[in-house]
Amino acid sequence: MDQRTRFLKTINGQLPDRPPTFVTLTPQMAQKLADATGISYEEPIDSLLSTRISHTGMLTKLGNDCVGIASAAPKDHPTLTREDGIKVNEWGMTFKSTGLYDEFYEYPLANAESVKDIEVYDFPDPFAEGRFDHAKSTFKKYSGQYGIVAELETSIFETAWYLTGLEKFFMDMMMGTPYVETLLDRIMHINTEIGKELIRIGADMIWCGDDFGGQSGMLLDPDQWRTVFKPRISWMFEEFRKVNPDIKIAWHSCGSIIPIIPDFIEIGLDVLNPLQPLAKDMTPEKLKKEFGKDLIFFGGIDVQDLLPNGTAEEVNKEVTRRMHIFGEGGKYIVAPAHNIQPDTPVENVMAYFEAVKEFRY
Numbered sequence: 001m002d003q004r005t006r007f008l009k010t011i012n013g014q015l016p017d018r019p020p021t022f023v024t025l026t027p028q029m030a031q032k033l034a035d036a037t038g039i040s041y042e043e044p045i046d047s048l049l050s051t052r053i054s055h056t057g058m059l060t061k062l063g064n065d066c067v068g069i070a071s072a073a074p075k076d077h078p079t080l081t082r083e084d085g086i087k088v089n090e091w092g093m094t095f096k097s098t099g100l101y102d103e104f105y106e107y108p109l110a111n112a113e114s115v116k117d118i119e120v121y122d123f124p125d126p127f128a129e130g131r132f133d134h135a136k137s138t139f140k141k142y143s144g145q146y147g148i149v150a151e152l153e154t155s156i157f158e159t160a161w162y163l164t165g166l167e168k169f170f171m172d173m174m175m176g177t178p179y180v181e182t183l184l185d186r187i188m189h190i191n192t193e194i195g196k197e198l199i200r201i202g203a204d205m206i207w208c209g210d211d212f213g214g215q216s217g218m219l220l221d222p223d224q225w226r227t228v229f230k231p232r233i234s235w236m237f238e239e240f241r242k243v244n245p246d247i248k249i250a251w252h253s254c255g256s257i258i259p260i261i262p263d264f265i266e267i268g269l270d271v272l273n274p275l276q277p278l279a280k281d282m283t284p285e286k287l288k289k290e291f292g293k294d295l296i297f298f299g300g301i302d303v304q305d306l307l308p309n310g311t312a313e314e315v316n317k318e319v320t321r322r323m324h325i326f327g328e329g330g331k332y333i334v335a336p337a338h339n340i341q342p343d344t345p346v347e348n349v350m351a352y353f354e355a356v357k358e359f360r361y
Helices: 002-009 029-039 056-062 115-119 133-142 157-164 166-175 179-201 222-228 231-242 259-264 284-291 311-328 346-358
Strands: 065-068 094-097 102-104 147-152 207-208 250-251 270-274 298-299 333-337
Touching: 002 147, 002 333, 029 179, 029 346, 056 065, 056 133, 065 133, 102 222, 115 179, 133 147, 133 179, 147 179, 147 250, 157 166, 166 179, 166 222, 179 207, 179 231, 207 270, 222 231, 222 259, 231 250, 231 259, 259 284, 270 333, 284 298, 284 311, 298 311, 311 333, 311 346
Parallel strands: 065 147, 147 207, 207 250, 250 270, 270 298, 298 333
Antiparallel strands: 094 102
């Protein structure tokens, strides 16, 4: 069975030969794999979702069944590096390199208080020249053989706090500071337009997301989530389905989010990601039993302990075990629960792909 057929069967609730896989890498891990395998290293794409759409040539050679497309920085506003080494992207977010990751340096809306503060801010143009060039070229190259996944990970919440700072955003949301609703709506509309254009390009599935969970539970009260975020996410889903009624919608939220999974099902979610293995109650057995009738699962392979610290044999065994549980009935896209980090041995990455390729329903 070819990669595209395998992916399409899975997201449409049909039984393929095995689960499709969609691995993503940090640039450092991609370099390690290039050095070890001889596969050419590809420079990361300039995008907020760089790790989700980069290294495509390498990953399809290793065994990915899916290819990601996303909006990239436009031609007139690429990510710039100032003389002091601080990076600035088109949203005005600033980053300081720590070697492994770029960490936030300053928050451009750290002093926002009023609706006017949002109205005068220079937000990105969703249709800026060149924004979709990479997505279109990737689609043209890979769409005949691979599943095409449109990436829209930081849909509302995360982009908001990337602009204000996390502590400020939580406090202002709790206190009802006037700018919050306006900021969330502005981000929602920008990202919805980007998502709709990626669907028009030809995506089979759109992968949205915000991290609403931590290792031991929700980051915010579920009722507050239902008041602030659920209506906006529901509106986004409706807008996406106006473009393509058959589009499959995936949502990414790290951490333990058990209380709001039924809400996602209610508003039309098809695919849940990343099924963080070590988060509270996010076991494959519990998720499959409680939500397997309504959802396709995507992710579930541990990047915190198993991949970096396990043996190749342990990786193979655990990946196989999780494919048996999550994949019952064929509704599973097997994937690491996040980008594979550079502390992972190359042998374990290869053991992951070998386990996937050897598995049969």
